[in-house]
Amino acid sequence: MPWTTGNVAEAFPGVSTALGFTFIHQPMELAFRKMFRGLGVFGREQLTVPEHIEDQFWTAFAGRAAANIEQFRKVAGLMPGTSATAVEKQLFGYVREGTVDDNSMRRYPIIAVKAPRAVFTVSKRHDRLFAQLRQWRLDTLPSVPDQDLAANIATLRDARERFEQIMILHLLVTFVTSGVADRITAMVGAAGLTGLEARLLSGVGSDENEVAQDLWLLAHDKIDLPSFLDRHGYHGPEEGQLHSVSWREDPAPVLAWLKDYRAIPDGDPRAPRARNEEQARIRQEAADQLKKAVSPLNRPLVGPMVNLAARFVALREQGKAGYLLAFDVAKAAARRAGAHLVERGLLDDAADVFHLTYDELLSDDGIDRRVLVKQRRAQYEERLRFRLPQAWSGVPELIQVTGDATVSAPVGTTITGVAASGGVVEGRARIVRDPATARFDEGDVLVCETTDPSWVSLFLVAGAVVTDFGGMLSHGPIVARELGLPCVCGTEDGSSRLQDGQLIRVDGTRGIVEVLAGAS
Template sequence: MIELSKAADLTAAEVGGKARMLGLAIRQGFSVPAGVVLLPGEPPDSVELERLLGPGPFAVRSSAPDEDGSDESQAGRYDTRLDVRTTGLAAVVDELGRIPLIVQALVAAKTAGVAFSLDPLTGDDSTCVIESVPGRGNALTDGEVTPATLRASLLTGRLRGSLAGSGLGQDEATAVIELVRAVAGWLGYPCDLEWAFDDERLWLLQARPVTAARWQPLPGQWTSANFRETMPGLVTPLSASITLGRVFPQALTEFLRDIGLEVPGRPVVEGRRCYGHAYWRVDEFKKTLLQLPGYIERSFDEGLGLVPGYHGQGERWSPAPATIRRVPKIVLAVWRQHRRILREAMAYQAGDAGRDRRWLAVAWADLADPELRTEFHGALRLHERTYRQSLRVSFMAEQLQELLRALLEQVGGRLDEPPRELLLMDGLGPLATGAAGRALEELAGQAADMAEEVLAAAETEALPDGLGTGLAALSQEFGYLADGDDELARPRWDEDPGTVLLLLKAAVRAAQAGPRAVPPEHARSRAEEERRVLRAAGPWTPVLRGVLGAAREYSRTREVLRVSATRANRILRRACLGLGGRWAELDLLDAPDDVFWLTLDEVLRALDDDLEGGDFKARVRMRREHARCFRNWEPPSALGAMPVRPSPVRGRTLTGIACSAGVAEGPVRILRSVAEIGDFEAGGILVVQSVNPGWAPAYLAASGLVTEQGGLLSHGSILARERSLPAVIAVGGVLERLRDGQLVRVDGTEGTVTVLS
């Protein structure tokens, strides 16, 4: 027998998922009934059992290896026996003992039930749900009785509604609510738990992940596409309210009006945090895009990395008389905006260095309050202008890509082999977002004779002479980069030299392995493919040539403006920390970085000396605690009426979107943050959720790339094509389906990932 408290030291394969979870809960300080674990085939020792648990009665629960896991909770699939006496224990164990069993002292429950850290009917992340029944909870979990249902705020713990019929007093209900919040905060993912009150205390009987819920907490269809790349993981309220809530909707709505589409008076998209992550509403946007000639929903979805939940092409532009009459106006507006946006963007980008010099010289801590207010507003306006320029280039790049696909579809029927869109968009030249990777590659080449010293260095100061200086200079030159640069709370490279050292080590390992062979698919001339397609275009030749050239130009410019936006993020981050530092001095916040847990409206009101509305410290603590409830969880990429399907599996092959041509084989290396890149072995297959420009140097060591999310026009995808790195993107669930060390083949031409061993 294994004491339940010691099950935390063993694996789920040894003691089962439920026993290990309860062992961890005991170690965490939760009140869990005393118990032991019996391994399969192990007879109970009645004398020892009574010594540890008392004379009984006992509860005997299953604890299968796959029980209470993150993929499926297996709730209700295994057995529980209550009121088991010492004399009958051996028979019960003999009946159930094919898997590990938990034997616990039975709680003499006066009230019991289940609780969820989110609403399972809607997926609302601000609500916890409690179900209670008199006596034991097994009648509830077995579906034999109808429970009383209570709801409370997961953020504040405040009860919503009446306790009538619940069998709980106010203090008891509060205790259950606090237990739910504490367990969810400990685990870091949505959970459901079983609980019971006896005459003395509240007991935690079981805790497991919520694996089935209706993920529709908001009206409409929402996606995290694109923002998972630049705002991965948990997003702070300040970053979300600036980018998702303000700049993104305004810039997109303005762009659609400028290209001649009929747009309602309100923004066509909205963005917000949900489960602590970034989402934006996509259904109204798609309806507006139906006005665009050649619009095809599937093409739009795949460009963003959305997994279509429909068959065929989905909704598409219809050449009805009313829509045809608008075509000349829209085409003319798009072409005019194409030239204007490009001209304005390049003129704006030319001022990046000057803006950096001006704003990075600000000594925020030395400013008087009126100056601090003025400078913060200036940094905010700079960020909004820069982000607007970057977004307008991105939007135009996406529309031109859609138009290119529509033209290639027209031409494709005249060719023996379909047009190779990815090849036509290849060879864009050195991209601005890849500059840091190229600089690291050059520095790694200089370190060829001292590779072992570099790999052994624990900090920048330990690098050989000259190399440390070079890395410090590189960290300053690209100091605006971060792992998720639109999240203002994340440190930049110039604040975090350790991350840059890890990336240098990966580059050194790549240099030791020698140059990676360029796949034959990339050896084929892009110019040759362009000539082949244009010869077949007939009367469409001038239009196709113009659209292709514009699409390529915008893809390059998009990366240039992404760098501008990333620079502006650093400036605004410093402004926010300056403000947070001042408020920490005034005891409004506990620390400067607490400012990121306020919303923009709260910050602006406070700057206007309006500090009403509660204690900032309490608000920050509440929001941090709520975010902790989701820190170890990747929520669905789509919410609402948009179906979510995992990528298809054919035998041992996963299917995604072909992103960068070529085939690569190697061992899987799953990275969940750029901080894990330090021990990445050259030649491995890089498997990540998504890639932002701060990850680009990781491409140096990889032989192939697989992402769970992302679209063909994402920055990570474009960089993969620049480096001729075979890549498959939008492979749903790949982080759970693959494991480190597995040998896989990545086919970036066909869009498949095949498990070889």
């Protein structure tokens, strides 16, 4: 059975703890199935979590998230308007050699009835649920410190249910976005304008635009820190892991970047709002260019298709923010529950709660699990030494994390990936593992495994972006296009081949990174 870390590692980066994985595994699996049920692809009998992992959409190997490529391909083969190959390319950033599409029309009559309503209403439903989650987080967080253990557990259960709700809509948005992007790519290719799709998918106005803009406002004393944290405090390093620390809990990473934002005055083209407006203009220019190149019959379709893509790409990022809202409340409830268990003498430290499973925490059975937690913590720390390959079949061969390259890649070395955001930039490679500790000079190239919304503070000072994982619709490329940065994603090993400080050229139009000089 083929598996991949593509894209799913972006949503849930790093190694999960026992609580982190068991909190999300069942809701995620059911969200996939309920989403496909809503489209008419699945029947009622498929709304359960399969016993065997090869029948599940996703799981974890050595604590790291992985997606079941074959399950996604099977579903794509049942859906009109897309293909297994297209979904694999858009979601995971590449298509395995020798793969063959095997589309079936047997569910088309049911899909024809159910899918249009699901798709046409998802935008408003998504906006409504996201607004509810924002308000629920603000209303719930202040009460968590005063809750007893039973109330903390009830809050955790509530957060898990809300996580599943937003994931159902988020996954639907993800699949619709993939289909629309595939149509645009095909239209661009037929018009002989290959590469234009990156410009057509920029300037969409994603959630990260608001984070960047509010960081700029905070740096210029136009809003205060509590207001910023109320709006965006659920972000933070490795935010896709339940045990991570959000900006709400520790705003130090935010404060560390304010100096760079203060250096960008109002009206400067580098300011977030100005960049967003420029990318929206570029998107419109690209749409006009495509209209002139397509046949008269297809010309009226270009505008609506480009606008639909922009709307759904923005919704895709909103969905990620939505499940992080649920995570932030879950983190607070779990940490407070851990403190209660410390008071009872059942744990040594409140953070040890993340090494319990969800069911163990909910059981409130009074069992002293300090020895078990010690074993799981040791296992977690051991797993940090390894990562998964990008794709494999069966049981993965773990790859030891050897740290950053200590020798410069030879001049002339070429690293290829996905041409995700156009433009050419030369700059010093900055290999970043933790955005909270990164140090950038203006114009340096951000090189990393993957990004999540907490990395947006780095994008504003970076000259270009290079990532190991992801495709056109991954987080890093979307934000890069919003800010007009060249981006090459899906290099697989760029962050381990390049040495920090090397001079490189990033060609986001061709999907190529070239080494120009050694580290300095």
